[in-house]
Structures are given as C-alpha cells and as structure tokens.
Amino acid sequence: MKTLIIGGGNIDSDFALAFMIENPHDFVIAADRGMEFLRKADRLPDWIVGDFDSAAPEALAWFESRGVPVRRFRPQKDSTDMEIAILMALERGSTQITILGATGTRMDHMLGSIKNLSLALRAGVPCSIVDAHNRIRLADKPLTLERREQYGKYVSLLAFGEPVTNLTLRGFFYPLDGYTMTCDDAIGISNQITEDEAQISFDGGRLLVIESRD
Template sequence: MTGRILIFSGGALGPWALQEIAAGDFLLGVDRGALFLIENGRQPDLAIGDFDSVTPTEFALIRQASKQCLSCDPVAKDETDTELAFNWALARRPREILLLGATGSRLDHTLANLHLLARALQEGIPCRMADEKNEVMLIQDTTEITKGRFSHISLLPLTDRVTGITLTGFRYPLHRATLTLGQSLGISNILQAPTGKIEIAAGRLLVIKSRD
C-alpha cells in the first residue's frame, strides 16, 4: 500500500474530520469511528474493533456498510481498538497514517494514542494525530512545517532532553537550544513565514499545532 491510511477512532469527531479525506485515502473505522463514517455518507474500507460502544443494530449496519469488518473479543485482547487499527495500518507501510478521533474525554487513551507516534517514527512512517483544534506530529530531525488552519505551534520533548533546536521563520526563534521534560519554553510560538523549519540534533520532539 502506497497511499494514506486515515484511522477514525471513536473519540472526538466532527465535520472537520471529513475535510481531511482526500481522493485515494484508505478509510479505517475503529469501533464507533466506523459508524461516524457511515452516518456521514462515507464507506469504511475496513472497520475494526470490539464494537462495545455501539448497539447491536449499529454493529449490523457497520458490518453491512463496510467493505471489510474485523471484530475481536472485548476482553481477550491486550491492545486498545485504536492500537489494533494502528498495528494493521503500520504493517501495510503506507505513505502516511493520520489518526482522527483519537482524543476525547479519556486522558489515558489520548496519551496512549500520542505514544503511537513514536512507533510510527521508529518504523519510518509519517504519522499525525489531529482533532478539531490540534494537530500533533513527532520529529527527530530537520522538518519543515506550514501553519495551515492553526495559529500556534508548540514544541514539547518526548525524551528527557532534546538538544540543538534551531527554529527558522518563527516569531520566537531558537538557536541550538535544549528543551527538557517539564519545561514550557516551547509553548505557543507563532509561525510568521509561510514555511518554518525546525532543526534538532538529538532527541524526539512533539510539534503541536493548535488554535483556540
């Protein structure tokens, strides 16, 4: 598989998520995320999960309306539904994985989903996680970014230290700076140029685009 895989999980979803879909994308619905796609006129290429968050009637609709459906026991599994879907996607080596509906009221699930970015980075697969007001990616080398629909860009280390951080095109530039866990120096920067560059020497850095 060479295209993108969009994973629609059962967290916070809305019209903004549908706008992320482009021609040729593979749509993977996770549990209630599959129902979201169907109710909005989109056919999941694959529905996956234990489907414990939908009614029997809704599950029947998901099975009927999806091109393929893989269900698992809600107890006899060690991964969350989103991780199951992510593992399936990662094994296909797509051009990119985009996680949607992976944030919500459960902070534990949100953090676990954020950690999936590290798995993708290790495998060399570009991966982003987005909701209505945020987009997150994890980097470990030079990266160029654009602002898009977001007003602020924040940098947070996912390792104890990230060293050699140099920012170009930002309101608040950095030159060979170091960020450590628990430090807020990288919060709420603003991209002033059409394209910004983030360079790092060592470590893993969360790049969070956000808007109020």
C-alpha cells in the same frame, strides 16, 4: 498509500466530512466506535477493527450486512483499538496515516493515541492526529514548516521522552539556539511562525509538534 483512521473520540462532523473530501485517502479503517461517525455519514470503511465494547451493536451489524470486513479482538487485550488500527495501516504498506477522532473528553485515550504516533515514526511513515483545532505530529529529525500551510496560528513543541538536544528554532517569534529541552520543559508552548518558512532543527530526541487554532 494514504490511510485514514477514524477513532471513537469526539468528531466535528462538518469538519471531518470536509477534511475527507479535501484530503482523499486510499484506505479507511474504522477503530471501534469510529464506525458510528461513518454510518451517520453513509460511508463505508475498508476495515473495521476493535473489541466493540463501546460501539453500538446495530452499527456493526449495519456494516457487516454491507460486506465490510471486521477484525474482532477481546476486550481484555494488551493493545488499544487505535494501536491495532495503526499497526494494520502499517502492515498494509501505508505511506501516510491521518487519524480523526483521537481527541475528546477521554484524556487517557487521547494520550494513548499520541503515544501510538511512535509506531508510525519507527516505521518511517508520516502520521498525524487531526481535529478541527489541532494537528499533532511526532518528529525525530529536523523539519520545516511553511507559514502558508500551517494548521492554525500557534506551534507548540514538547520533548517526547528523552531530552531533545541542540534544539534551534528559526523563523519563529520565540527563537531558540542550541537549547536542550526535557520532557518537563514548557518553553516550547504557543510559539508563532513569523517568516515564510520556519526551521526546527535538533540533534537527538523526539519532538511532539502541535499546530493549533482557537
């Protein structure tokens, strides 16, 4: 089951609507203020979750009047709205999760959402944060990137937590062979795919994989 989560960050409406049409999902969760984008687009999510400290009350009332179920949480909680949404997606048996509205001006919220990718990774469920310029994923095993499917011109790799050991890159402008990347290492920024396929292999650790376009 493919699940789409709409967060309360910055959303390019034209991009998001086109993305939703081109990538249909089986289940849609609005996380707090993310519902405001859906209201403007006249689309109903399957669930709305959050503490609703930042969403307009009239937007919530609009969805409730149309029968959309709501899971409310108190603002003084230990989990973010995005974390709650991801956990709901996993509880419902999602096999793929995509997140829109997780980037924007609040760097703390964005970093929190990136850290929440670990929830899906531990469950073995592919999960990505997408906006008009970036696709962000977390990997704990080797992967191959197809140049014809890449999301933009640049590929950046960052160690996420513990060191990434024996990191080897093939098919990139800047190759690596058996490198140990630590979390304070920026050597993986702004690489480019030069072959039809690019291989990323490593023995241990987790990699944040960011595909970007200007």
